[in-house]
Amino acid sequence: MRILHTSDWHIGRSFHGHATLDALRGVLEALIAQVRDRDVDVVIVAGDVFDSATPAAGAYTLLSDALRGIADAGATVVVTSGNHDSAARLGFQSALLRDGVHVLTDPGSIGTPVTVSDEDGPVHIYGIPFLEPVLMRAQWPGVRSQADVLEHAMRLVRGDATARGGRTVAIAHCFAAGVEPTPHLERDIQQGGLDIVPLSTFDGVDYMALGHIHGRQQLAPHVRYAGAPLHYSFDEGHKPRGSWLVELGADGLGDVEWMPLPVPRALTTLTATLDELLADERFAAHEGDWVRAEYTDALPQRDPMRRLLARFPFCAEVRHAPPVSRVDAPRTYAERVRSAGSDAELVDAFLAHVRDGEGATRRETELVRELLDERVRAEATA
Known part of the structure; x- marks a missing residue:
């Protein structure tokens, strides 16, 4: 079975005030072509489909078109919510979608998979929506962190998978141990620091499709981030855009291939x-x-x-971004003024103070001397 793992579409996000819907539409059309050309069976979107809990109408249109295109290309689609999405809004849309498109946003359904079969038997796909610990404590007493809620969710996954048999894939949206986040971009999992989920949490499945980190990363052969399909920050401009094409054989995980996506503008x-x-x-x-x-x-x-x-x-x-000035022996402004032997040196001391050590240029020195000479002549004729 061939599974395409993508995530973090962030439909509706702007780039320095510029809309990105048209650029993202083109990239997703390329992804749909890959699904068709490579005979992909399942497409996973691991959270943060929308950038906002209240997306504009155009964002819904783009999502519907993309999911319809993937389904028309012959793949089953499994989508989960992330920390940017509104699970309620995303989940509401699931009732309006066609067969073969599954939007998983209900924590109560984590232990119930979407099952897709091939010649080697069933593959059970478990979607774990983004789980806010403070909201889950009533249902799962004792959980206090992302690590706690993900561990609890994965116990539900492993318990159900053991009873069913067959191959298993799980989806989650979180910071996992060993990731390298993009500064100021992946946010809101925990204010003031990262709430890290240990890698061992994801043991017991054939493949773990993660979202939230905007650059591709492999934490283990079976645990990966696909990253975002667009660049949403200059700080991630060097990171390739694409998705993982995962092969599941009769015995579990096989080859995993990176499928690059076009970059609309470098x-x-x-x-x-x-x-x-x-x-x-x-x-x-x-x-x-x-x-x-x-x-x-x-x-x-x-x-x-x-x-x-x-x-x-x-x-x-x-x-x-002026160059870092050369500072051999930092001096205060008062020290610079006291050491000045002339008015020209006094002006130079002031400029060095406000420019972090860089005094007057040659042209500025000439202008200062001309002005000072003019003042001396004016005073002499007064």
């Missing part, structure tokens, strides 16, 4: 002085990219975003 961070960014030919190849520009001028420049957009129409972020 994400690039460019670092140079503002004049270089605006004119240097070495940046010409990136004029069609999403650009984060880091200009290294010593002082902030006037209206850098407007000027950069003239060359890079998809410039999304501008940062002033």
Whole structure:
């Protein structure tokens, strides 16, 4: 059996104020083509289908079109909710979907699988929606963390799977031990720190499809994150986009292949002085990219975003990143002033103070001397 593991579609998320629905639609159309071309039997979407608990109408349309396309390509679809989704809203839509599309959002149904069979027998697929520990304590006394609720859920999975026999796949949305999160992107599992789920929690199944981390990761041969199909941050721009194609043979897990997805627009961070960014030919190849520009001028420049957009129409972020100054013996401003032997040196001391050690440039020094000389001449004729 062939299973395509994807996750974290985040339908409706913007990228620095720009809508991503059209870009995501194109990527999901490529995924549907892979399902058709590779004769995929099951597609798993491991949580965070929507980016918001209250998605806009266009997000529902895109989801319905994508799920319909996957089903038309011949695959069964199993979707779970994540920490960004509203399980109630996502679950409501499940009643409106066609046969072969399963949206699993009810914690009470964790021990009841979606079963798909091939020539080697049944494969039982258990969906674990995102579980908030504080909301689960009434049903599962004693749980206090993500590790607790996932351990409890996996005990339900293993207990049912043992009684049924056959091969098993489980789906969850969490931080698992050994992951490398993208800063400021995967959030809200626990404020102020990571609520880590031990890798051993996922023992006892043939494959564990995880969501929440936006970059692909393999924690064990049978435990993997597929990541998001789009880049939603410059910090993840270097991470490939795609999904895992998982082969289950008669004896369990077989080959696992990475299936890359197209990147609608590359994400690039460019670092140079503002004049270089605006004119240097070495940046010409990136004029069609999403650009984060880091200009290294010593002082902030006037209206850098407007000027950069003239060359890079998809410039999304501008940062002033002056080089770290050379500091051999840090001095206070008072010490700099006391050591100044002239008015010109006094001005230089002030500039060094406000520029973290960088004093006046050659041109600035010339201008200061001209002004001081002019003042001396004016005082002499007064």
